[in-house]
Amino acid sequence: MSSDVVIAGIGQTPVEEHWKSSLRELALSAIQAAEADAGGLRPQVLFVGNMLAPQLSRQAHLGALIADFCGLVGIEAFTLEASGASGAAALRAGYMAVASEQADVALVVGVEKSSDMVGAAVDEALATAGDSDHESVQGLTPSGQAALLMRRYIYEYDVERAAFAGFPLIAHANGAGNPNAMYRKAIKPELYANASLISDPLNIFDAAPAADGAAALILTRPGLLPPNFPNRLVRIAGSSMATDTLALHDRPNPLDFKAIRQSIERACEKARITPLQVDFFELFDAYSIYAALTLEAAGYAERGQAWKLAQNDAAPAALSLQGALPISTMGGLKARGNPGGATGVYQAVEAALQLRCQAGANQLPNPRRALIQALGGPAASVVTHVLEAMD
Amino acid sequence: MEISRHWRLRKQRYGLMGEICPHCEAKLFPPRDICPECGGEAKTLYQFSGKGEVYSYTTIYEPPAGYEENAPYTVALVKLDEGPIVTAQLTDLGEEQVQIGTPVEMVTRRLRQDGDERGMIIYGYKFRPVGLGPH
Ligand SMILES: [Zn+2]
Numbered sequence: 001m002s003s004d005v006v007i008a009g010i011g012q013t014p015v016e017e018h019w020k021s022s023l024r025e026l027a028l029s030a031i032q033a034a035e036a037d038a039g040g041l042r043p044q045v046l047f048v049g050n051m052l053a054p055q056l057s058r059q060a061h062l063g064a065l066i067a068d069f070c071g072l073v074g075i076e077a078f079t080l081e082a083s084g085a086s087g088a089a090a091l092r093a094g095y096m097a098v099a100s101e102q103a104d105v106a107l108v109v110g111v112e113k114s115s116d117m118v119g120a121a122v123d124e125a126l127a128t129a130g131d132s133d134h135e136s137v138q139g140l141t142p143s144g145q146a147a148l149l150m151r152r153y154i155y156e157y158d159v160e161r162a163a164f165a166g167f168p169l170i171a172h173a174n175g176a177g178n179p180n181a182m183y184r185k186a187i188k189p190e191l192y193a194n195a196s197l198i199s200d201p202l203n204i205f206d207a208a209p210a211a212d213g214a215a216a217l218i219l220t221r222p223g224l225l226p227p228n229f230p231n232r233l234v235r236i237a238g239s240s241m242a243t244d245t246l247a248l249h250d251r252p253n254p255l256d257f258k259a260i261r262q263s264i265e266r267a268c269e270k271a272r273i274t275p276l277q278v279d280f281f282e283l284f285d286a287y288s289i290y291a292a293l294t295l296e297a298a299g300y301a302e303r304g305q306a307w308k309l310a311q312n313d314a315a316p317a318a319l320s321l322q323g324a325l326p327i328s329t330m331g332g333l334k335a336r337g338n339p340g341g342a343t344g345v346y347q348a349v350e351a352a353l354q355l356r357c358q359a360g361a362n363q364l365p366n367p368r369r370a371l372i373q374a375l376g377g378p379a380a381s382v383v384t385h386v387l388e389a390m391d
Numbered sequence: 392m393e394i395s396r397h398w399r400l401r402k403q404r405y406g407l408m409g410e411i412c413p414h415c416e417a418k419l420f421p422p423r424d425i426c427p428e429c430g431g432e433a434k435t436l437y438q439f440s441g442k443g444e445v446y447s448y449t450t451i452y453e454p455p456a457g458y459e460e461n462a463p464y465t466v467a468l469v470k471l472d473e474g475p476i477v478t479a480q481l482t483d484l485g486e487e488q489v490q491i492g493t494p495v496e497m498v499t500r501r502l503r504q505d506g507d508e509r510g511m512i513i514y515g516y517k518f519r520p521v522g523l524g525p526h
Contacts, residue, residue, distance in 0.1 A: 123455040133421070136455070138466055139466060141451060148448070148467075148468055155447070197452065247478065248468070248478070249477055254446075254447075
């Protein structure tokens with residue numbers, strides 16, 4: 001039986017195009033905020049989540065770089081890369097280090113600086129997350145993959161393209177209450193209906209915007225916390241990772257995000273709960289179709305039905321802040337922005353804010369338990385955590 | 392420049408050469424050496440017919456570097472008659488409206504041109520609607 005691991009400190013930068021800040025400066029800013037929040041705990045190990053720095057900033061070896069720049073020279077440091085799940089993979093590594101008592105205090109930072117390049121260069125870098133020999137070589141991009149799934153979903157389940165509007169509407173409504181979000185304004189259904197296409201049938205509101213940002217966490221065991229620790233304690237009750245085939249075409253049913261189901265089952269089993277026993281779900285809405293496929297793979301909706309949970313009819317949507325299973329409570333990837341390898345750490349920071357009751361305008365009524373999940377590619381890598389308020 | 396890498400892939404790229412599992416007879420494309428159906432070793436070559444139908448498709452308006460000159464272009468998931476699905480560009484579309492279920496066949500076309508001065512051109516499979524003559 002491994003020890004409890006708690007989140008002692010959280011920090012984040014706003015998500016936007018940080019023209020004036022470098023990768024290392026963004027990381028430092030989030031780390032300093034997390035260190036201050038943790039009351040002076042010093043980490044012995046650093047796990048960095050990042051996906052694009054070697055290509056877009058010509059900078060690999062981020063463990064040593066960030067330890068050095070943040071005044072932590074000498075500590076153990078690594079980079080974790082699992083495409084969009086990189087930050088969540090770094091969190092899982094930090095959890096394992098502290099739970100196994102290989103370290104007493106772990107620092108997890110997710111950082112992405114995608115605005116160092118623009119246009120085709122960024123699309124080329126993003127496409128390296130697919131199968132280079134059999135997908136990317138054909139000119140397929142991550143948005144293209146999502147579009148292929150969306151078109152097939154519409155065909156198989158006979159739904160309207162407009163059915164997907166509910167997901168970005170919820171995300172943008174929630175982003176309005178998050179001071180760190182890239183977009184802080186609700187949108188209307190007409191805006192979705194008239195939006196321009198990225199990769200048909202996928203439009204610009206179906207895809208989360210790539211952005212820069214850094215988020216950090218300090219993890220420890222409860223007995224090691226500084227005296228009079230001021231925040232409500234949040235523990236990592238479950239942690240898991242699962243993989244699926246890298247290429248979408250190698251799956252018997254591409255609309256079945258199987259690794260999502262496996263990863264949630266494993267994380268919930270460790271937390272000794274069922275997926276129905278969570279108060280909210282920070283899911284990976286890089287694309288609105290991914291939100292739908294996630295909810296279906298997780299068992300929250302029947303196949304072809306998840307979009308119904310996002311519709312505001314007579315009552316607020318089930319997935320809205322007022323609903324039974326709020327998602328993307330601080331705007332999700334869609335409105336907070338998608339800072340690549342940092343996203344999984346943002347999700348944990350935001351869930352911790354909810355569980356500490358520090359989520360401001362978007363605060364849920366005294367939530368006890370969160371499910372958070374990040375995807376690499378079309379759920380080829382899936383990292384899931386269950387976070388729980390301890391008192 | 393990655394000449395040796397693309398040379399290694401030439402049989403599958405130009406000829407749609409895959410594998411068949413000697414244990415469970417699953418047909419595999421792209422070749423992958425370990426059968427995903429039964430876990431056995433699968434290295435027996437198998438020639439795919441190059442016929443199939445469109446499983447899904449999309450148009451790429453924001454191409455990655457190396458693909459700008461063709462954009463916008465159509466990428467599909469093609470379900471081969473033998474079972475596997477492959478990712479491939481659709482070509483020679485003319486006025487024809489592609490749909491899910493449209494029958495297609497393999498052709499060899501230029502996939503990309505590397506941006507540097509030596510400009511290596513990569514050829515490989517694409518698919519076109521059947522019933523069209525040679526172009
Ligand atoms: Zn077999």
